[in-house]
Amino acid sequence: DAGVIQSPRHEVTEMGQEVTLRCKPISGHDYLFWYRQTMMRGLELLIYFNNNVPIDDSGMPEDRFSAKMPNASFSTLKIQPSEPRDSAVYFCASSLNQGAGQPQHFGDGTRLSIL
Amino acid sequence: GDSVTQMEGPVTLSEEAFLTINCTYTATGYPSLFWYVQYPGEGLQLLLKATKADDKGSNKGFEATYRKETTSFHLEKGSVQVSDSAVYFCALLHTGANSKLTFGKGITLSVRP
Numbered sequence: 001d002a003g004v005i006q007s008p009r010h011e012v013t014e015m016g017q018e019v020t021l022r023c024k025p026i027s028g029h030d031y032l033f034w035y036r037q038t039m040m041r042g043l044e045l046l047i048y049f050n051n052n053v054p055i056d057d058s059g060m061p062e063d064r065f066s067a068k069m070p071n072a073s074f075s076t077l078k079i080q081p082s083e084p085r086d087s088a089v090y091f092c093a094s095s096l097n098q099g100a101g102q103p104q105h106f107g108d109g110t111r112l113s114i115l
Numbered sequence: 116g117d118s119v120t121q122m123e124g125p126v127t128l129s130e131e132a133f134l135t136i137n138c139t140y141t142a143t144g145y146p147s148l149f150w151y152v153q154y155p156g157e158g159l160q161l162l163l164k165a166t167k168a169d170d171k172g173s174n175k176g177f178e179a180t181y182r183k184e185t186t187s188f189h190l191e192k193g194s195v196q197v198s199d200s201a202v203y204f205c206a207l208l209h210t211g212a213n214s215k216l217t218f219g220k221g222i223t224l225s226v227r228p
Contacts, residue, residue, distance in 0.1 A: 004158075033216075042220050043159075043204070055213055091158050100210045101147045101166040106158030 002026070004107035006092050012113045018080040021110045023092030024073055033093040033104060034067055034077050043091075049075065061086075082114045117142040117217045119205050124222035128195055136190040136222055138179075138205035146207040148172075148181055148188040153202040153221070162190075162203070197226045 005024040013019055025032045033048040047057040052069045060067070064083070069075040079086055089111050093104040122137040140148070147166045151159040163172030168183035179190045188205060205219040 043218050045215060048215070050213075056215065093158075098208070098211055098214050101164050102208070103149060103161040103164060104159075104216055106160070108156075108158045 004092055004094050004105050006090075006107035006110050008110060009108065010111045010113075012115065013082060014115050015083055016081045018078065019082045019086075019112060019114075021077040021090050021092075021112070023075045023077070023107060025075070025092070025094030026105055027073065029094035029096050029105070031095045031098065031104075032069060032075050033095075034075070035091040035093065035106075036088045037091060037109070038088045046077070084114045087112055087114050117146070117207060117209070119207055119217050119219035121203075121205050121219035121222050125225060126222060127225045127227065129227050130197055131194045132226075134190070134192040134195045134199075134224070136203055136205075136224070138188045138190065138219060140186050140188065140205075140207050140217075142186075142207055142209070142217075144209065145183070146209045148179070149206045149208065149216075150177070150179055150188070150190050151204040151206060151218075153204065155201070159204060195224075195226045197228055200224055200226045 007022045034046040036044045046059045047067045049069045067077045089109045091106050091109045093106045095102050095104045118141045120139050149164045150162040152162045153159045163174040165172040165181035171180045177192045179188050202221045202223050204221045206216050208216050
């Protein structure tokens with residue numbers, strides 16, 4: 001079975017440019033999560049969706065960040081304009097539901113570098 | 116609110132050594148508990164889990180027991196291998212539509228040949 005698929009795997013761009021990260025969750029999973037991982041701050045939850053509806057975006061750093069889930073098989077995280085401090089690894093994860101013991105399945109991440 | 120505390124790292128061991136990574140949590144009720152592992156350049160993978168008190172999760176020689184009385188979920192392995200070198204995260208999840216996975220800070224394990 002295919003896992004969570006993220007693209008691109010690596011992105012290098014200049015400050016001020018728009019960046020779009022993409023995620024395809026595991027088919028049939030109702031929940032989708034976006035995380036950011038840095039050495040300084042560790043793993044941070046940015047936003048999550050339930051059945052394509054954003055439930056909690058309190059972790060989104062600022063208005064430059066936005067996320068959408070237009071359908072059950074696709075989500076995007078957009079940064080506009082990008083800044084060097086946005087450099088991090090961004091992970092997407094999905095889960096079947098939030099029942100007892102239900103794990104989240106992570107993609108391999110997008111390593112973002114803003115110059 | 117919920118929180119997960121992991122022992123400070125990094126940890127460096129020789130191959131075939133015994134491993135213990137401590138994890139304690141603060142939460143109401145009976146959350147599910149997880150250990151995730153992150154190999155270099157990859158995303159987090161579920162290593163094992165437990166959903167109720169005294170449950171033991173196990174996988175790939177790793178074990179952890181859900182201890183309600185000490186609010187702990189320590190990870191153990193009897194004989195580590197070089198291939199176990201990775202970052203290990205302890206996490207908890209309450210059931211419910213709007214609950215979020217709470218992670219510890221993670222600990223880096225390096226195993227020497």
